[in-house]
Amino acid sequence: MVFRKLPGVSASGMGLRLSQKFVFLLFLSGLVTLCFGALFFLPDSVRLKRIFLSKTETQPATVGSGSENDATREHLKRPKDQEPPRGMTPAKGETTSTKLKSLSRNPTVSLEATEERLAGGKAQEDFTLPRSKTESKTESKTESASEKAATSSSNRAAMSDTFSYDKFKGCLLKPPLGRDTGRPSDPQTNERREKVKEMMKFSWDNYKRYAWGKNELRPLTKNGHIGNMFGGLRGASIIDSLDTLYIMGLMEEYNDAKEWVQTSLDLNSNGEASLFEVNIRYVGGLLAAYYLTGEEMYKSKVMELGEKLLPAFNTPTGIPRGVINLGSGTSWSWGWASAGSSILAEFGTLHLEFVHLSELSRNPIYTEKVMNIRKLLNKIEKPHGLYPNFLSPVSGNWVQHHVSIGGLGDSFYEYLIKSYLMSDKTDEDAKKMYYGAMEAIEANLVQKSPGGLTYMAEWRGGILDHKMGHLACFSGGMIGIGADDGAPEKRQHFLDLAAEITHTCHESYTRSATKLGPEAFRFDGGGEATATRLSDRYYILRPEVIESYMYMWRLTHDPKYREWGWEAVEALEQHCRVESGFSGIRDVYTMTASHDNMQQSFFLSETLKYLYLLFSDDDLLPLEDWVFNTEAHPLPIIRRGCMQDEATQDKTVSE
Ligand code: DMJ
Numbered sequence: 001m002v003f004r005k006l007p008g009v010s011a012s013g014m015g016l017r018l019s020q021k022f023v024f025l026l027f028l029s030g031l032v033t034l035c036f037g038a039l040f041f042l043p044d045s046v047r048l049k050r051i052f053l054s055k056t057e058t059q060p061a062t063v064g065s066g067s068e069n070d071a072t073r074e075h076l077k078r079p080k081d082q083e084p085p086r087g088m089t090p091a092k093g094e095t096t097s098t099k100l101k102s103l104s105r106n107p108t109v110s111l112e113a114t115e116e117r118l119a120g121g122k123a124q125e126d127f128t129l130p131r132s133k134t135e136s137k138t139e140s141k142t143e144s145a146s147e148k149a150a151t152s153s154s155n156r157a158a159m160s161d162t163f164s165y166d167k168f169k170g171c172l173l174k175p176p177l178g179r180d181t182g183r184p185s186d187p188q189t190n191e192r193r194e195k196v197k198e199m200m201k202f203s204w205d206n207y208k209r210y211a212w213g214k215n216e217l218r219p220l221t222k223n224g225h226i227g228n229m230f231g232g233l234r235g236a237s238i239i240d241s242l243d244t245l246y247i248m249g250l251m252e253e254y255n256d257a258k259e260w261v262q263t264s265l266d267l268n269s270n271g272e273a274s275l276f277e278v279n280i281r282y283v284g285g286l287l288a289a290y291y292l293t294g295e296e297m298y299k300s301k302v303m304e305l306g307e308k309l310l311p312a313f314n315t316p317t318g319i320p321r322g323v324i325n326l327g328s329g330t331s332w333s334w335g336w337a338s339a340g341s342s343i344l345a346e347f348g349t350l351h352l353e354f355v356h357l358s359e360l361s362r363n364p365i366y367t368e369k370v371m372n373i374r375k376l377l378n379k380i381e382k383p384h385g386l387y388p389n390f391l392s393p394v395s396g397n398w399v400q401h402h403v404s405i406g407g408l409g410d411s412f413y414e415y416l417i418k419s420y421l422m423s424d425k426t427d428e429d430a431k432k433m434y435y436g437a438m439e440a441i442e443a444n445l446v447q448k449s450p451g452g453l454t455y456m457a458e459w460r461g462g463i464l465d466h467k468m469g470h471l472a473c474f475s476g477g478m479i480g481i482g483a484d485d486g487a488p489e490k491r492q493h494f495l496d497l498a499a500e501i502t503h504t505c506h507e508s509y510t511r512s513a514t515k516l517g518p519e520a521f522r523f524d525g526g527g528e529a530t531a532t533r534l535s536d537r538y539y540i541l542r543p544e545v546i547e548s549y550m551y552m553w554r555l556t557h558d559p560k561y562r563e564w565g566w567e568a569v570e571a572l573e574q575h576c577r578v579e580s581g582f583s584g585i586r587d588v589y590t591m592t593a594s595h596d597n598m599q600q601s602f603f604l605s606e607t608l609k610y611l612y613l614l615f616s617d618d619d620l621l622p623l624e625d626w627v628f629n630t631e632a633h634p635l636p637i638i639r640r641g642c643m644q645d646e647a648t649q650d651k652t653v654s655e
Contacts, residue, residue, distance in 0.1 A: 162362060163359065163360050163362060165294045167643055168291070168636065168643065169294075170642070171642035171643055172636065173622070173624050173625050174619060174624060174625055176292060176625070176634075177247060177620060177621075178616075178617055178619030178622070179619060180617075181620065182247075182613075182616030182617045182618075182619060182620025182621075183616070183617065184615060184616060184617050185617075189562065189615050190615075192562075192565075192566055192569070193612060193615035193616055195569060196569065196608055196611045196612045197248045197249075197250070199569070199573075199577075199582070199608055200241075200244060200245070200248055200604065200608045201250060201253065202577075202581070203217075203581055203582055203599060203603065203604055203608070204241060204245065204250070204253050204604065205253075206219060206580045206581035207237050207241075207599065208253075208256065209580075210222045210223055210224065210580060210581075211225070211237070212224070212260075213234050213235055213238075213264060214226055214234060214235075214237075215227055215229075215230060215234060215235070215236035215237060215601065216236065216237055216598060216599055216600060216601055217237065217580075217581050217598075218597045218598060218599070219578050219579075219581030219582065219583045219595075219598075219599050220578060220580070220583060220595055220597040222580050228271065228272065229273065229277045230273050230274070230277060230278055230281075230282070231269055231273025231274075231278065231324070231325065231326040232269030232270060232271030232273070233265075233266075233267070233271075233273065233278065233282060233326070234265070234266070235260060235261070235264070235265055236281055236282070236601040237599075237601040237604055238257045238260050238261065238265075239261070239265075239281060239282050239285035239286060239289075239601075240281050240285050240601040240605035240631065241253075241257055241601075241604040241605065242254065242258070242261070242285055242288070242289040243285065243288040243289055243292055243609070244604055244605060244608060244609045245257060246289070246293065247292070247609070247612070247621065258289075258295065258297075261286075261289075261297065261298070262297050265301060267301065267304050267305050267308065267326075268327070269326050270325065270327030270328070271325065271326065271327070272323050272325050272332070273323065273325075273326050274322060274323060274346075275309060275312045275320055275321070275322060275331070275347075276322065276343075276346035276349055276350075278305070278309065278324075278326075279349070279350055279353050280349060280353070280411075280629055280630050280631040280633075281602075282302075282305055283302055283305060283306060283309070283353045283357070284352075284353050284629040284630075284631050284633035284635070285605070285633050286298045286301050286302035286305070287302055287353060287356050287357075287360075287635060288629075288633035288634050288635060290302065290360070291634070291635065291636050292634070302357070302360070303357070303360065303361055306354075306357040306361070306366060308324075308329070309324065310329075310365065310366075310369070311324065311329030311330075311331060312324040312331045313372075314329075314331075315331075315394065316393070316394050316396075317376060317392075317393050317394065317396040318369065318372040318373065318376070319342050319347050319376065319391060319392075319393040320342060320346075320347050320350075320369075320373075320393065321333045321342055321393055322337065322342055322343055322346050337399075338390050338399045339392065339399050340392065340393075340394070341390035341391055341393070341399040342390075342391055342392075342393045343389060343390065343408055344387055344389045344390070344391065344408060344409050344412045345389070345407070345408050345409050345410050345412050347373055347391070348373070348377070348387075348411065348412025348415055348416075349412060349414075349415050349630055350369075350370050350373070350415075351373075351374070351415045351419045351430075352415060352418055352419060352422055352627065352629050352635055353629060354366040354367060354369060354370040355367050355370065355419070355422070355638070356635055356638075359638060374429060374430070374433075376396055377433070378429065378433060380396065380397070380398070383401055383403075384443070384444055385437070385439065385440030385443070385444075386403045386437075386440045386441070386444060386445075386459060387403065387409065387412065387437060388401045388402060388403055389402050389403065389404060389408040390402065390408075400461070401459070401460070401461040401462075402458070402459070402460050402461070403444075403445070403458065403459040404458045404459070404469075404472070405441060405445060405456045405458075405472050405475050406456070406469030406470075406471040406472030406520075407469050407471045407472075410471055410472060410474060410475070411474075411630040413434065413437055413438075413441075413475070413478065414474065414478050414630055415630070416430050416431075416433050416434035416437065417430070417431075417434045417478060417481065417482040418481075418627045420434060420485070421481065421485075421627050421637065422627045422635060422637050423637075423638060424638060424639050424641075425485065426640070431485065434482060435482075435486060435487075438479070438482070441456070442497075444459055445458070445464075446497070447464070447466065447523070449523045449528045450528075451528045453500075453503070453507060453523070453528055453529055454497065454500035454503075454504055455468045455501070455504050455523055455529075456468055456472050456475060456501065466522055466523040466524040467520055467521070467522045467523075468504070468505075468508075468520065468521055468522075468523075469519065470505075470508075470518065470519050470520065470521075470542050470544055470545065471542070471544055472544070473501070473502075473505035473508075473517075473544040473547075473548055474544040474548060474630075475498075475501055475548075476498050476499070476501040476502030476505060476548030476551070476552060477498070477547050477548040477550065477551030477552065478498075478551075479494055479497050479498035479501065480494075480495060480499075480502075480548070480551045480552055480555045481555070481623070482494060483495040483498060483555070495555065495556075498548075498551075498552065498555075499552060499556070501548070502545075502548040502552050502561075505517065505544070505545045506545065506549075506564050507528075507529040508521045508529045508530070508545075509564075509568065509571070510567075511529055511530050512589050513588070513589050513590060513591050514571055514574070514585065514588045514590075514591065515567055515568075515571040516539045516572070516575060516576075516585070516588045517539060517545055517588060518530070518531035518536050518537050518538065518588050518589075519531070519536050519537070519538050519540070519542075520533075520536040521536070522536075530589075531588075531589070537586070537587040537588055537589055538584065538586050538587065538596065539576075539584055539585050540584035540596060540598065540600055541572075541576060541582060541583075541584050541599070541600050541602070541603040542600075542607070543602060543603075543606035543607040543610055545568070546565060546568055546610045546611055546614070547606065547610045547632070549561040549562075549564050549568075550565070550610040550611075550613050550614045553565075553614055554618055554623060561614065562614060562615065565614040565615070569611060572607075575593055576595075578595060581599045582599050582603055583595035583597055583598060583599060584596040584598055584600070602631060602632075605631050605632050605633065606631060606632035624637075625637055
């Protein structure tokens, strides 16, 4: 528009005097300052705030030198094959090129945020950037009428059939805690088991003393860590410890934990959470606590939490996004995930918990949500039969072809075989998908090193990366528990493969100075089963190698697995135990410890639980009745026939 100069009107076109202009300008600048200042008072989830104010966390006190910074830089590099294939539509508001820019320039990733993502585990191994701002609410399909009806409480109240804990107990084949709490008759094994129990008590006592109610303990600085993985939920270490304390018979500690859940676990948080992490730790932890103890309080808490996760599935395909605001239900894809994609190991690691949420609530919606994921994955074309790690929740297509049995892919495969086992071997689709995936993995990823070590390489659009992550070491146990239900001619083969992988992972421990394994080890560049990059040398109290020892012990009773477990106990004691808890270390290849000042909650939930089970009799949480979720929370096998049988109504298993 052009302003013409009219007679009698000043150049400003407004007819204002100088003093009036000054007052007007003053008023205007005051208004702008006020609006900007108001941004600081908006809740974290408000989009405007995210746009105008970058989220820089305050850096906590850290101890030791910066191997994690090296790790960060390494993780910020984007592998070539993460370009979305041609013709792939990026999620709304995102383009690959802008994302690439932010990948190389983003200066706001704090050390603390990075530590969390590094710890976050299987699903979050490789990348360290903030999430994409593509909000699902704006583009998602709205909840269907039937879904609304299914979730409404009146609908649930109208369902006559309710879950009976007594009936469930009656359907177990064995008492959960065994004849004598799994106490081994051999004195040396019992002594080792007691040692693990002492480690748990030590970890717990220090958490309680210095970090009570926070998510994790920082054992060097003796304070708590909250982080931003759980959307404002607190007490991750408490929820993750409930079942471990219970099976170890640490009852005073268990009762403190239970009381905290009852009185202080606040589910009305309004922060942004990883759907995957909340599911495996909180939902899994509360479900396991309920099934082990029958305390109704756990059941109502987990149902309340489960409902809060449902909006994450409101996308055009029903594939959930990675991040959800627990208060508003808005969800996002991770900023580091190619073109707004969802991650295989995240949306593929919900099945066990969600089926149990339906089981307890008698509301089919949770099962429907995960079955929909299953259906899509079953239908979609798979390159060489493999499942790539990134999938668009909008188009339902793969976003790029990176395949890994370690980070970003891992627990998807784990949940296929465990879904089959948890369904009392009735979930034929899960079985078919698991053995199909195994065939493709064997044909494309399984490798033998010149030195004779079997390992799982990663696959980047057809090119092999001869690297195996610590996270991938869970696969020894997984292949082991899946051996029995494979084709008869492949059973022994699967068991042998499981043993070989577990052996390789043990080698990654024995080839280090500390006898603890690095985050990732390679089979190129001259070495075998050793980290060749500085950024891969850390150990953050992860469980996967010990997890495989535990399963292989149960499956074979080969004493070497208990010996290997004991080696790990000694190494943990020597290198990770500090005055006030256990801490990860930054370099497994040096004896001069540099601690990362973090006692991860999965150390209490998984590492120590698997060690304890390794030194216990097999009747403590017998595999005939229980499957462990990916955070080692035991969930019972669902025996539909038995649960519907009137005769089992009042039958309970005596312990
Ligand atoms: C745990 O939270 C779970 O095992 C998850 O599946 C992967 N990462 C950590 C342990 O390393």
